[in-house]
Amino acid sequence: TQLLEQSPQFLSIQEGENLTVYCNSSSVFSSLQWYRQEPGEGPVLLVTVVTGGEVKKLKRLTFQFGDARKDSSLHITAAQTGDTGLYLCAGAGGGTSYGKLTFGQGTILTVHP
């Protein structure tokens, strides 16, 4: 069974601060996705990283895939109240796991004005 450990589980910061969320596993993933979920809605895909060592930027969000494709991080610069939500990482494996994603437990981010 592939497991993804997300940390921290809760994050409460002031507007303007920086933060990093981590997603770690002992398994190798062929790709890793990050999703953001707002209360009462379904998760929405933010980014997919595929290559080991890959870095992708989405405005103030920076996503990194570890060299060994076992871990990933999400860094937010100068957080805003609109960044508040649940952040989920999900890994895709090959072989018998094709077509399925393994989700981390999620990080609840609260940005205070």
Added chain:
Amino acid sequence: NAGVTQTPKFRVLKTGQSMTLLCAQDMNHEYMYWYRQDPGMGLRLIHYSVGEGTTAKGEVPDGYNVSRLKKQNFLLGLESAAPSQTSVYFCATTKIYRENYEQYFGPGTRLTVT
């Protein structure tokens, strides 16, 4: 273009009752999934389908059944609801190309079993 829709949005059941959750998609994706989301446990896969007429068990399939008679619809059934099935249920579809997975979620169904 509605994407992924789910009905109903809310439901309260008594222990032992049955119900069916309907998921519909208009994106022509082959893969469809049912997840449940509980506090602190992320999303757990119940059942999934890789195409019309196919279904497969996920991580937590017990107490649930599914059917995919049409490509655009994926039904999740609870034959005899239990309080442990109180949760938020999400349907999703996936577009897969090479190693890229793009999963699209419905708005969710909040189910309470008393």
